[in-house]
Amino acid sequence: MTERPSGRPRTAASRVTVPWVRTRLRTAPGAAAALALLVAVTAFLAAALPPALDRYDEEGMRRALEAAGPTRTSVQIQVSDADMYLSDGPWEDLLSQEAVAGPFAKLLALPGRALPLDEDQSSAGVRTTRAMKAPDAYLSQPDGVAPVFHLVAQGGVAEHSRLTQGRLPKAPEDPGPGAGSLEADSLEAAVTTETAKKLNIRVGSVVHFPRAEGDPLAVRVTGLVAPREPDGAYWSALPELGRPHRMVTQGPVPSQYWAGALLLAPDAGPALLATPGAPARYWTLAPDLSALHGRDLEALTSAVASLEGGPLLERITTTVSPNLDVSTDLDDVLGGYKGLWSAIGPLVAVAAFGTGTVAAVVLCMAGGLAAARRRAELTLLRARGASLRGLAGRLLAETVVVAVPAAALGLLAARLAVGTGRPAQSAVAAGAVALVAALALPLRAVAAHRAVGVHTGREDVVRARPSKRRLVAEVTLLAVAAGAVLTLRTRGTSADGDPTGDELVSLAPVLVAVIAALVLVRLYPLPLRGLARPARRMRGVVGPLSLARAGRAGGSTVLPLLALLTALTTAAFGGSVLTGVTDARERAAVFAVGADARVFDLTEAAKGVEERVRRAPGVDDVTPVKVSYSALAGNQRVSLAGVEPDAYAALSSRLDDGAFDADTLKADGEDTVPALGSPALAERFGDDPFPVILEDGDSFTARVVAVRTWTPALGADDFLVVDGSALRAGLEPPTGLLVIGDPPDAAALRKAAGDDAQVQLRSDVVAATVESPLQTGAERVYAAAVAAGAAYAALALLLTLLRAAPERAALLARLRTMGLTRAQGRRLLILESLPQAVLAAVGGALTAWAAIRLLAPGIDLTTVAVSTGAPAAGRALLRADQLSLLVPALAVVALTVGVAAAQAWWSGRRGAVRELRAGDAR
Amino acid sequence: MTSDPTLADLTERVAARRDRPAYGHDALITCDRLVRVFTADGVEVQALQGLDLLVREGELMALVGASGSGKSTLMNILAGLDTPTAGAARVAGRDLLTMSARDRLAYRREVVGFVWQQTSRNLLPYLTSAQNVALPMQLSGRPGGRSRSARRARAERALELLEMLEVADCRDRRPDEMSGGQQQRVAIAVALAGDPAVLLADEPTGELDSHTGEQIFAAFRTANERLGTTVVIVTHDQAVANEVSRTVAIRDGRTSTEVLRRSEVDAATGDEKVVAREYAMLDRAGRLQLPAEYTTALGMRDRVALELEPDHIAVRPDDSGREDR
Numbered sequence A: 001m002t003e004r005p006s007g008r009p010r011t012a013a014s015r016v017t018v019p020w021v022r023t024r025l026r027t028a029p030g031a032a033a034a035l036a037l038l039v040a041v042t043a044f045l046a047a048a049l050p051p052a053l054d055r056y057d058e059e060g061m062r063r064a065l066e067a068a069g070p071t072r073t074s075v076q077i078q079v080s081d082a083d084m085y086l087s088d089g090p091w092e093d094l095l096s097q098e099a100v101a102g103p104f105a106k107l108l109a110l111p112g113r114a115l116p117l118d119e120d121q122s123s124a125g126v127r128t129t130r131a132m133k134a135p136d137a138y139l140s141q142p143d144g145v146a147p148v149f150h151l152v153a154q155g156g157v158a159e160h161s162r163l164t165q166g167r168l169p170k171a172p173e174d175p176g177p178g179a180g181s182l183e184a185d186s187l188e189a190a191v192t193t194e195t196a197k198k199l200n201i202r203v204g205s206v207v208h209f210p211r212a213e214g215d216p217l218a219v220r221v222t223g224l225v226a227p228r229e230p231d232g233a234y235w236s237a238l239p240e241l242g243r244p245h246r247m248v249t250q251g252p253v254p255s256q257y258w259a260g261a262l263l264l265a266p267d268a269g270p271a272l273l274a275t276p277g278a279p280a281r282y283w284t285l286a287p288d289l290s291a292l293h294g295r296d297l298e299a300l301t302s303a304v305a306s307l308e309g310g311p312l313l314e315r316i317t318t319t320v321s322p323n324l325d326v327s328t329d330l331d332d333v334l335g336g337y338k339g340l341w342s343a344i345g346p347l348v349a350v351a352a353f354g355t356g357t358v359a360a361v362v363l364c365m366a367g368g369l370a371a372a373r374r375r376a377e378l379t380l381l382r383a384r385g386a387s388l389r390g391l392a393g394r395l396l397a398e399t400v401v402v403a404v405p406a407a408a409l410g411l412l413a414a415r416l417a418v419g420t421g422r423p424a425q426s427a428v429a430a431g432a433v434a435l436v437a438a439l440a441l442p443l444r445a446v447a448a449h450r451a452v453g454v455h456t457g458r459e460d461v462v463r464a465r466p467s468k469r470r471l472v473a474e475v476t477l478l479a480v481a482a483g484a485v486l487t488l489r490t491r492g493t494s495a496d497g498d499p500t501g502d503e504l505v506s507l508a509p510v511l512v513a514v515i516a517a518l519v520l521v522r523l524y525p526l527p528l529r530g531l532a533r534p535a536r537r538m539r540g541v542v543g544p545l546s547l548a549r550a551g552r553a554g555g556s557t558v559l560p561l562l563a564l565l566t567a568l569t570t571a572a573f574g575g576s577v578l579t580g581v582t583d584a585r586e587r588a589a590v591f592a593v594g595a596d597a598r599v600f601d602l603t604e605a606a607k608g609v610e611e612r613v614r615r616a617p618g619v620d621d622v623t624p625v626k627v628s629y630s631a632l633a634g635n636q637r638v639s640l641a642g643v644e645p646d647a648y649a650a651l652s653s654r655l656d657d658g659a660f661d662a663d664t665l666k667a668d669g670e671d672t673v674p675a676l677g678s679p680a681l682a683e684r685f686g687d688d689p690f691p692v693i694l695e696d697g698d699s700f701t702a703r704v705v706a707v708r709t710w711t712p713a714l715g716a717d718d719f720l721v722v723d724g725s726a727l728r729a730g731l732e733p734p735t736g737l738l739v740i741g742d743p744p745d746a747a748a749l750r751k752a753a754g755d756d757a758q759v760q761l762r763s764d765v766v767a768a769t770v771e772s773p774l775q776t777g778a779e780r781v782y783a784a785a786v787a788a789g790a791a792y793a794a795l796a797l798l799l800t801l802l803r804a805a806p807e808r809a810a811l812l813a814r815l816r817t818m819g820l821t822r823a824q825g826r827r828l829l830i831l832e833s834l835p836q837a838v839l840a841a842v843g844g845a846l847t848a849w850a851a852i853r854l855l856a857p858g859i860d861l862t863t864v865a866v867s868t869g870a871p872a873a874g875r876a877l878l879r880a881d882q883l884s885l886l887v888p889a890l891a892v893v894a895l896t897v898g899v900a901a902a903q904a905w906w907s908g909r910r911g912a913v914r915e916l917r918a919g920d921a922r
Numbered sequence B: 001m002t003s004d005p006t007l008a009d010l011t012e013r014v015a016a017r018r019d020r021p022a023y024g025h026d027a028l029i030t031c032d033r034l035v036r037v038f039t040a041d042g043v044e045v046q047a048l049q050g051l052d053l054l055v056r057e058g059e060l061m062a063l064v065g066a067s068g069s070g071k072s073t074l075m076n077i078l079a080g081l082d083t084p085t086a087g088a089a090r091v092a093g094r095d096l097l098t099m100s101a102r103d104r105l106a107y108r109r110e111v112v113g114f115v116w117q118q119t120s121r122n123l124l125p126y127l128t129s130a131q132n133v134a135l136p137m138q139l140s141g142r143p144g145g146r147s148r149s150a151r152r153a154r155a156e157r158a159l160e161l162l163e164m165l166e167v168a169d170c171r172d173r174r175p176d177e178m179s180g181g182q183q184q185r186v187a188i189a190v191a192l193a194g195d196p197a198v199l200l201a202d203e204p205t206g207e208l209d210s211h212t213g214e215q216i217f218a219a220f221r222t223a224n225e226r227l228g229t230t231v232v233i234v235t236h237d238q239a240v241a242n243e244v245s246r247t248v249a250i251r252d253g254r255t256s257t258e259v260l261r262r263s264e265v266d267a268a269t270g271d272e273k274v275v276a277r278e279y280a281m282l283d284r285a286g287r288l289q290l291p292a293e294y295t296t297a298l299g300m301r302d303r304v305a306l307e308l309e310p311d312h313i314a315v316r317p318d319d320s321g322r323e324d325r
């Protein structure tokens, strides 16, 4: 029945068949570019996180290992006495250079990739296991005690040092079999320049070691060597090898003496049998710090464990000797680092999850916006016979062409800019961004065009019908989120509970935001509609109109609100964490110093120090204290401080733990002196008076009137604080000064205090608490996440307003024709957008507050704030920071109002013709 | 009116009813007591209130009616874009009420084509005319749709259609580069691309001046005559209504009257002239809608008197009240 006219010129079929993607891209290059930009930036951020974390992780671990030093991080292997006693062969053979070097090569290869070793810094040799006294008078003897030495025949001294004087030692001539090197009574050795300087050794000096029988062993120093890397493992894994140590004798009167090492020729091992020092072979395996990565922590830990008592140890014993000790503190160092990491990890995850959610929402909103803008076109396509799958496929092709290259670009940029760690995670993150970006539009379109629409302008009215399916979905989501939050709450706050729940903890702000968004979106039109009725009686048009419109717009979607709430929550949470960390650091510093600065160890001679310190720049006030560290309370040794009650009470109140009422401490000439005591003392003496005797013989009776866990002058030891006037000599002269200032000038303070006294500044302590790159890294990641989250939230806001922009422009144009002035139009738009903005702001602040309250017990900022080793000031808990709550919330309101005003201005300029064109069904 | 039927009469009648062909069995489009109720903001609007309509294959007909009488609603239902609330609707043997989503898609691809009033909404703004025409063929993704020969076939068909509708010179122009009339003719080509059995047009000339409107109408006639497509046009344009052989008027969601035009050769003069005759619709329940002019002219209200005559029924104003007085 079809009649085909013929005889027309043939046209290229390609010009008729639609190359969909190309056509679309050419039609809307702006939209494609915007999407590409959004995806590229998001992918960049997502892909940058893993390498950034990896870098902090790696740096943090390296710093932790470096801080621990080679003494703790290297693995020491040493054969025990039994090795020789149980052996049949001659002992000389057991100490020969071959007996050392042979196993060394095998040991270096043993741990393999699990524990990469630094061959250059690893060392092996024979050394005396007992230090030997050298009573030669010319050696430095600080307190008249003779220094002790180890004799060490370590391989590779020549390569690891520079000969500065003399020559390197030689091993004694082999006296031939049977002669017995026990007879050898002279050996040659080198010493490091530092040992030589400290112990007063020169080339040619002879160090004598008395032996149980026969002449003392004489060791002649033939040369001085300067270590090339004195801090490397080669020179510092064994204490004293590179530089001598000052030791202290035990006993009633401690006296100092030196401990050093004499470096023998590498093949002089057997000669050590002639010493009383019980020689033994040893191997020091130094880990290659540059090859250790935070991400390998698990493997590393297990490798170390295996070394200390597992399969690796077994292989070492079979390689070397069954009688040996393997020891290292590497596991402790790694464990400490792991603790830090697991404390910081969840915090970073909170930021990542929060910002990730906001970014995902924004991507979805961008898809939704595109779907809304192209609604008519898609409806037409559907009506003309596009299948749902065909439609989704076309849209997917469109977005994929844009999103995938953009994400790849973002990924590439991230890898170039941030680093190359964790490539798989980076790629997955960028891929996820591309996936969300690519799927958002097709999925939204499929949902909207599932049923083929009627091609009229009326669909809005129909669509406004609340869908039951949506309600069910929302209630389900609400239930899931509420359940998760409840679990989190009831699971308790085991600070170091099972790590499986960490995702839940990290997701909590998002979950709370989800709940709040779902509930608020449903609730907030109610009061508005309630307001709209009385508002109708108001004078003027703008007020009632905007209220009515805001109330009608109640069908606004959950997504933008969710984005805003999540972003606000994350920002507030992050802000609170950062403030909490700063507070904790300040607190720890106050705890350690007691004031802004502290001058202590003042001697009696240092008269006038107080006056000088008072005049130093930056000093506001000085509180003198008189401290005695070995007072006796009853028969217990305590630290006692005499203070001026008023000034000291003011100082103490800077920390809750220390605050007390000055009047309670004032001694008014009665027999018992009121005292501030530590809990242990209070428990011991209760309310009873007890005698106090000071070093200088002063004595009085005291009674604990108040108990504090901490006091500025003495910290948190066992302490007593009394009114200085109760002391015989009063506060003159003080032994310490607590300085308040803003901040006190460090150099001036040191100068004023003189040489003998010590000065400690709070700011120095604060600076010292930031130790690990992991901590600074966590803070940086957090700051970046908060900034990105805020940017995305702003974008979400803009997208929402953009979506409603045409409709608003049309309304404004229509109202203009009815005589609405420009100012009224502006006011209308602003007033209309305000309720939503205020809702988001208030909701965001509330959500953030709730999330912080919810999470605070489980989050211990102490680890982040104060690294291990710094003085503890109790657990630093998370508290809602008002500034962090309010500033982002107000920013949302400001941004909304700004955008509304901008739109009013813009549409005022553009004129109304376009909006009023006939046939535009709006 | 009649005496009580006997049992034998009744059984006979039932048997007769069963053997009678179904309503509209020979029609391409059958609407039987079609009802469509919209619910918006809790208010129910009855757009169609039991509409009956039969359209035979190959017909070119017009639908007229006041604004809001339900014309667009009917067109959307026939286009497979909307589902009726109750009643029956069949087009080319397909039941519009029971179709699954997949059937509906196939129906839109193969059975109907349509043209809307807003010229800009019939075409994708970023495609050329030829591409717009080829798109439905591409969308329906027939087997081998990606092959070179299929593409060539599509291109050829698109150009044929454009040529037939006299817009071949616009084939590489996008909608914003064409006049409204050209756009609408391309839209007809698009609607015809899937080789549909029915072409529906909802006020296709509404945005155009009367001269262009005539051209558009000519295009529909071309499609009807050359492709044999059944065409249903909703129109306000009396000129258009006068051009077709059958015009159905819709009032309050129901078909009310129908005008048939026949050309007759006058026996005396030999001239050919068009005779138009207005009919009222008689629905299957026997209800009849009388034109408002008629009833007001005679002051008929509430009740009329009927009388069965051998070849007609007489309808008179209710005179019972006058007798009482």
Ligand SMILES: Nc1ncnc2c1ncn2[C@@H]1O[C@H](COP(=O)(O)OP(=O)(O)O)[C@@H](O)[C@H]1O
Residues within 6 Å of the ligand: A458, A459, A461, A462, B038, B039, B040, B045, B046, B047, B065, B066, B067, B068, B069, B070, B071, B072, B073, B074
């Ligand atoms: N989507 C809809 N929602 C609510 N009411 C509608 C909708 N579509 C049509 N109506 C109502 O149905 C009636 C018929 O409308 P329509 O079919 O568009 O009339 P016409 O095209 O004859 O002017 C009107 O009263 C209209 O208000």
Ligand SMILES: [Mg+2]
Residues within 6 Å of the ligand: B071, B072, B073
């Ligand atoms: Mg209509």
